[in-house]
Amino acid sequence: MSPTVLKKLKLKTRMILVLGLVSAFQTGLIGGFAWYYLSDSLDEEIGQRALMVAKTIAAMPEIITGVQRRDVDSLQALSQKLAATNEALFIVIGDHNAIRLAHPNPDRLGHSMADDDGDTGAIALEQGQGYVNKALGSLGLSMRGKAPIIDLAGEEIIGIVSVGYSLDQVRSTIARYNLVLFTVMALMLLGSVAAAIVIAGRFKRAIFGLEPEQIARLFEERDATLQSVREGIIAINREGIITTFNRTAIETLGLMPETRLSGQPITNVLPESGLPKVLGSGEPEFDQEVWLKGRHMIVNRLPVKQGSDIIGVVASFRPRDELDQVSRQLTRIQQYADTLRSQTHEYSNKLHTIAGLIQIGATDEALALIGSEVSDHQALIHLLLEAVPDPVIAGCLLGKYNRAREMGLKLIIDPGSRMMTVPEALPRDQLVSVLGNLIDNALEATRQQHSSGGEVHLSMSDLGHDLIFEVEDQGPGISLDDQERIFEKGFTSKPGINHGIGLHLVRSFVDRWGGSITLERLPQSGTRFTLYLPKRPTQSMSVVEETDR
Structure with missing residues (x-):
C-alpha cells in the first residue's frame, strides 16, 4: 500500500x-x-x-x-x-x-x-x-x-x-508439532489484530477523535494564539516543569530573547511565581498582584485538570503599569464626562429659569440669580486656585462639586483646606481616583437620607509629614459589622450590581503607598472617612514608580 x-x-x-x-x-x-x-x-x-x-x-x-x-x-x-x-x-x-x-x-x-x-x-x-x-x-x-x-x-x-x-x-x-504451532500462530495473529483494534480505539478516544492532520493544525493554531496574546503565559506540569510559554512571557520577565524555558523547573526560573501552591491546592487565583523579576504584575493562575486529577497550572500575567495606564485614561474620560454632564444639566436648568424670569419682567431676580451663580463658582474657583494649585486635583473637585449640585446636594469644601505640597511621586490619576471614590460614596450615602439639600463636607491638609483628607456624609452611617468588611472586594450595601469595587481600590492604593484610612460613625448620622498619605512613599511603591518611569 x-x-x-x-x-x-x-x-x-x-x-x-x-x-x-x-x-x-x-x-x-x-x-x-x-x-x-x-x-x-x-x-x-x-x-x-x-x-x-x-x-x-x-x-x-x-x-x-x-x-x-x-x-x-x-x-x-x-x-x-x-x-x-x-x-x-x-x-x-x-x-x-x-x-x-x-x-x-x-x-x-x-x-x-x-x-x-x-x-x-x-x-x-x-x-x-x-x-x-x-x-x-x-x-x-x-x-x-x-x-x-x-x-x-x-x-x-x-x-x-x-x-x-x-x-x-x-x-x-514435525508435522504434528506444526499443526499445533500454526494453530498458536493463527491465534496470536487474531489476538494481535484484536489488540490493535482496541488500542487504536482507545488512542483515538484519547485524542478526542482527531486525525493527525487536525492535531497538527490545532497545534499550529495554538502556537500562533499563544504568540499573539499580549499577556505573558507560562504553563507547568504536575512535576513543576515548564511545558509552555510565549514570547511575551520572555519579554515581560526581561529574559534574553533566545531563552528556552521548556523543561526547566518553575522554581528555578520564577521562585516567586506561586504556581506550585496552586498545583497543590487546586484553587484558581484571579487578578493577584505580585512581584516577578522586580516588576509589579497582575497574575491569574488556573489549575489544569484531567477528570479530578490536577495535571498542571497555567498562569497569565502582565505589568501593572499597563493596567494603570488604561485606568488613568478611563479615569480622566470619566471625570470629563461627569463634569460636562453635570454642568450641562445644571446650566440648562439655570438658563431656563433666567429666561422665564426675563419673560415675566423679573429682571432684578434674574440678575440676582446670575450673580449668585457667578459668585458661588467664583468663590469655589478662587478657593481651589489658592489652596489646591495642582490642576488635576482641582479639576476633580470642581467636577464633584457640579455632580453634587446635579444630585440636589452640596459639596462643601472647608475654606481652611490647603493642599499645596503634593509630592511629585504621588500618581495624580490614582490620587483623584481615591478621592473621587470617597466623595462619590459620600454623595450616594447622603442621597439615601436626603433627596435634596443634603451636604457632604471635605477638608484637606498638607501640614506635617502626611496629606490628610476628611470626607463627611449625612448618610445612614455604617454598622460596626459592616465597618470590618467595607473595604473587601465585592462587598456593598447598595442594591444592584457593579458595586463593591471603589473602596477596595482605595484601600489597595493606600496600602501600597504606605498610608492608612479610618472611618467613624458620626453622633447624629453619617460617616467620616479620614485618609492619611505620607509625603514619602514606602519602598515598594517607590519601586513601582521607578518602573513606571
Whole structure:
C-alpha cells in the first residue's frame, strides 16, 4: 500500500493495518524460527540417539566376539533383534574394512558399507571416534550414528556399527508439532489484530477523535494564539516543569530573547511565581498582584485538570503599569464626562429659569440669580486656585462639586483646606481616583437620607509629614459589622450590581503607598472617612514608580 493511499485512510484504520502487519510479521518470524529450531533440534536429538545406540551395541561382548569370528548368522540375528528393540530403521555391522557382516537386506552382506552413501566409516575405523551423519541410502533418508568396535582388550579396532533412524519419522513428528504451532500462530495473529483494534480505539478516544492532520493544525493554531496574546503565559506540569510559554512571557520577565524555558523547573526560573501552591491546592487565583523579576504584575493562575486529577497550572500575567495606564485614561474620560454632564444639566436648568424670569419682567431676580451663580463658582474657583494649585486635583473637585449640585446636594469644601505640597511621586490619576471614590460614596450615602439639600463636607491638609483628607456624609452611617468588611472586594450595601469595587481600590492604593484610612460613625448620622498619605512613599511603591518611569 502506497504512502499516499495510507494517508487517505483514517487514523484508526491506519493503526489497525500497521499494527496488524507488524504482528503478522512478528508472528511469522517467531513461527519460522520455532519451526526451524524444532526441526534442527529433532534432527540433532535423533542423531545423538543413533550414536548412543551405536556405541552401546559396539561395546556388547556378543557383537565383539561375533565380529572377531565373522559369525554372520549370529550378527544378523542379533542386529535385527536390536533394531526392533531400539525402534531403529536399521543396524549395520561391518568388519575393520567396512565390509558388511549384518544388514537388514541379506543381499548386501559381504559388500562395502560405502555402497549406500559413499561413507567408508574412516572416522570410526581409523580415528576410533563415533560420529553422526545424514545420508540417503538403500533404505531411504536417515540419520546415522556410527561407532567403532574395539576388541575386548581395548587395543584394536576390529569393526564398525552403523545405527540409522528414518527421517520420515522426524518429519511426521514435525508435522504434528506444526499443526499445533500454526494453530498458536493463527491465534496470536487474531489476538494481535484484536489488540490493535482496541488500542487504536482507545488512542483515538484519547485524542478526542482527531486525525493527525487536525492535531497538527490545532497545534499550529495554538502556537500562533499563544504568540499573539499580549499577556505573558507560562504553563507547568504536575512535576513543576515548564511545558509552555510565549514570547511575551520572555519579554515581560526581561529574559534574553533566545531563552528556552521548556523543561526547566518553575522554581528555578520564577521562585516567586506561586504556581506550585496552586498545583497543590487546586484553587484558581484571579487578578493577584505580585512581584516577578522586580516588576509589579497582575497574575491569574488556573489549575489544569484531567477528570479530578490536577495535571498542571497555567498562569497569565502582565505589568501593572499597563493596567494603570488604561485606568488613568478611563479615569480622566470619566471625570470629563461627569463634569460636562453635570454642568450641562445644571446650566440648562439655570438658563431656563433666567429666561422665564426675563419673560415675566423679573429682571432684578434674574440678575440676582446670575450673580449668585457667578459668585458661588467664583468663590469655589478662587478657593481651589489658592489652596489646591495642582490642576488635576482641582479639576476633580470642581467636577464633584457640579455632580453634587446635579444630585440636589452640596459639596462643601472647608475654606481652611490647603493642599499645596503634593509630592511629585504621588500618581495624580490614582490620587483623584481615591478621592473621587470617597466623595462619590459620600454623595450616594447622603442621597439615601436626603433627596435634596443634603451636604457632604471635605477638608484637606498638607501640614506635617502626611496629606490628610476628611470626607463627611449625612448618610445612614455604617454598622460596626459592616465597618470590618467595607473595604473587601465585592462587598456593598447598595442594591444592584457593579458595586463593591471603589473602596477596595482605595484601600489597595493606600496600602501600597504606605498610608492608612479610618472611618467613624458620626453622633447624629453619617460617616467620616479620614485618609492619611505620607509625603514619602514606602519602598515598594517607590519601586513601582521607578518602573513606571
